[in-house]
Amino acid sequence: MLEVDDITTRYGAITAxxxxxxxxRAGELVALVGPNGAGKTTLLNTVxxxxxxxxxxxxxxxxxxxxxxxxxxxxxxxxxxxxxxxIFKDLTVEENLRLGGxxxxxxxxxxxxxxxxxxxxxxxxxxNTSAGxxxxxxxxxxxxxxxxxxxxxxxxxxxxxxxxxxxxxDVVFDLLVRLREQGRTxxxxxQNATRILEVADRGYLLRTGNxxxxxxxxxxxxxxxxxxxxxxxxxxxxxx
Amino acid sequence: xTKLIQTIVDGLGVGSTYALxxxxxxxxxxxxxxxxxxxxxxxxVGAYTAYFFFLHGxxxxxxxxxxxxAAVLASVTMEFVAFRWVRNASPFTLLLTSFAIERLxxxxxxxxxxxxxxxxxxxxxxFNQFEIAGVSFEVMDVVTIGVTIATLAITATVFxxxxxxxxxxxxxxxxxxxxxxxxxANRVISGAFAFAGFxxxxxxxxxxxxxxxxxxxxxxxxxxxxxxxxxxxxxxxFTGAVVGGVVLGLLETLTRAYLPEVATGWxxxxxxxxxxxxxxxxxxxxxxxxxxxxxxxx
Numbered sequence: 001m002l003e004v005d006d007i008t009t010r011y012g013a014i015t016a017x018x019x020x021x022x023x024x025r026a027g028e029l030v031a032l033v034g035p036n037g038a039g040k041t042t043l044l045n046t047v048x049x050x051x052x053x054x055x056x057x058x059x060x061x062x063x064x065x066x067x068x069x070x071x072x073x074x075x076x077x078x079x080x081x082x083x084x085x086x087i088f089k090d091l092t093v094e095e096n097l098r099l100g101g102x103x104x105x106x107x108x109x110x111x112x113x114x115x116x117x118x119x120x121x122x123x124x125x126x127x128n129t130s131a132g133x134x135x136x137x138x139x140x141x142x143x144x145x146x147x148x149x150x151x152x153x154x155x156x157x158x159x160x161x162x163x164x165x166x167x168x169x170d171v172v173f174d175l176l177v178r179l180r181e182q183g184r185t186x187x188x189x190x191q192n193a194t195r196i197l198e199v200a201d202r203g204y205l206l207r208t209g210n211x212x213x214x215x216x217x218x219x220x221x222x223x224x225x226x227x228x229x230x231x232x233x234x235x236x237x238x239x240x
Numbered sequence: 241x242t243k244l245i246q247t248i249v250d251g252l253g254v255g256s257t258y259a260l261x262x263x264x265x266x267x268x269x270x271x272x273x274x275x276x277x278x279x280x281x282x283x284x285v286g287a288y289t290a291y292f293f294f295l296h297g298x299x300x301x302x303x304x305x306x307x308x309x310a311a312v313l314a315s316v317t318m319e320f321v322a323f324r325w326v327r328n329a330s331p332f333t334l335l336l337t338s339f340a341i342e343r344l345x346x347x348x349x350x351x352x353x354x355x356x357x358x359x360x361x362x363x364x365x366x367f368n369q370f371e372i373a374g375v376s377f378e379v380m381d382v383v384t385i386g387v388t389i390a391t392l393a394i395t396a397t398v399f400x401x402x403x404x405x406x407x408x409x410x411x412x413x414x415x416x417x418x419x420x421x422x423x424x425a426n427r428v429i430s431g432a433f434a435f436a437g438f439x440x441x442x443x444x445x446x447x448x449x450x451x452x453x454x455x456x457x458x459x460x461x462x463x464x465x466x467x468x469x470x471x472x473x474x475x476x477x478f479t480g481a482v483v484g485g486v487v488l489g490l491l492e493t494l495t496r497a498y499l500p501e502v503a504t505g506w507x508x509x510x511x512x513x514x515x516x517x518x519x520x521x522x523x524x525x526x527x528x529x530x531x532x533x534x535x536x537x538x
Binding site for chain 2: 049050074075086090098100146
């Protein structure tokens with residue numbers, strides 16, 4: 001479904017990705033793990049069209065979408081839950097969700113709004129509240145629900161558990177598993193490597209802009225040496 | 241007491257015109273982080289449109305439609321021709337571009353029409369007055385306030401209810417996140433310019449009914465006041481722009497009415513007093529009345 005081929009992305013003089021490649025097949029949950037500053041967020045942002053790669057290509061369903069505008073990618077079935085969630089704090093919960101359905105028809109948007117209020121009771125309770133008043137866990141659920149409003153075939157999630165309390169982390173992981181069961185294809189960047197590799201079909205290890213290892217979740221998790229070198233213990237909250 | 245009420249109504253009239261202009265400036269600032277110093281030129285465009293149509297038998301019955309359409313068209317054109325190409329440049333480049341448009345506009349009217357003022361007829365009722373309980377009001381003040389309230393109601397509805405409005409508010413807070421939702425940058429920015437043009441067009445109608453004349457540099461004074469109003473309210477805040485405009489209008493008319501007329505002409509200092517008050521205000525509260533947190537990224 002998604003093929004990232006040898007992309008290099010730069011911020012001015014700094015090269016954040018050095019020819020990284022990966023692939024996500026339909027129905028898979030793929031984890032992208034690695035230490036801070038490895039280029040994980042850069043990779044997702046490049047795939048989602050926020051950044052333009054200097055070289056390399058991004059293909060979605062076989063179509064070359066390199067350097068395409070995010071809005072066009074959303075219309076092709078891709079959605080990103082960005083780092084730090086980036087929900088619209090000045091907008092209400094409902095307005096955030098409606099905006100997530102920008103590309104949908106009016107009827108679809110209505111239907112998905114109803115669905116979101118059923119699936120996320122936490123949000124239903126704060127439907128007309130400014131999103132700025134939500135707790136971290138609520139905001140994260142809003143960010144995911146908002147991305148689902150476009151009914152994406154490929155969902156990218158950047159650190160969905162960052163800064164969340166352990167019990168809320170469980171809620172988010174449950175949500176990921178549930179989404180996979182529904183057949184949603186996902187590429188997830190996660191600090192909490194141990195946990196994401198437990199549920200992921202496959203994983204990639206990114207380090208200083210390169211993919212240095214890949215394999216099934218179990219294989220990567222078992223590779224203790226890589227783990228100690230690149231990831232260390234569980235962490236949450238801090239990012240580059 | 242009578243004088244106070246009349247002055248306040250006057251102030252609300254002037255202030256609501258500022259509010260409409262300030263709202264347009266805040267809107268563009270929201271989506272582009274640009275203080276558009278060419279925004280006042282939309283009034284000039286409206287004025288010359290009216291002048292042109294009156295030469296060919298215009299009437300105030302439909303003139304507002306012509307003025308507003310011209311302002312919307314000019315605003316969208318301004319974005320398409322000038323700002324689109326420097327959209328990702330530094331805020332300073334954007335600012336310079338807006339100054340360039342302002343100067344260019346002055347020059348074009350001077351060359352192609354005339355450096356002199358061109359007058360056209362005013363609506364016959366404009367200086368009519370009526371009395372309630374011994375206090376006389378100008379019809380025009382009431383019209384101005386009424387039209388402004390109606391326009392603000394339309395604005396509130398658009399930004400609360402329509403997908404376009406919600407997208408603009410979202411883009412003002414976090415443009416990239418709005419793009420990730422499928423919002424097209426060009427459409428949101430064009431739309432914001434069109435709406436700012438509409439607001440400026442309404443303001444132009446109100447201004448031109450009172451002073452029916454076109455002059456190349458007429459937009460600049462209004463623009464400065466509107467920018468000040470937007471900054472008082474807190475740049476980027478829609479509510480702030482409206483409050484800032486009304487506050488500025490009241491401040492102006494009140495100082496003009498109540499400064500001592502010693503040695504005649506003290507009232508000419510009203511502008512100076514207004515600026516003094518504003519200067520002190522910014523020392524106390526540099527972010528304006530309604531601080532917009534994400535405006536700090538500029």
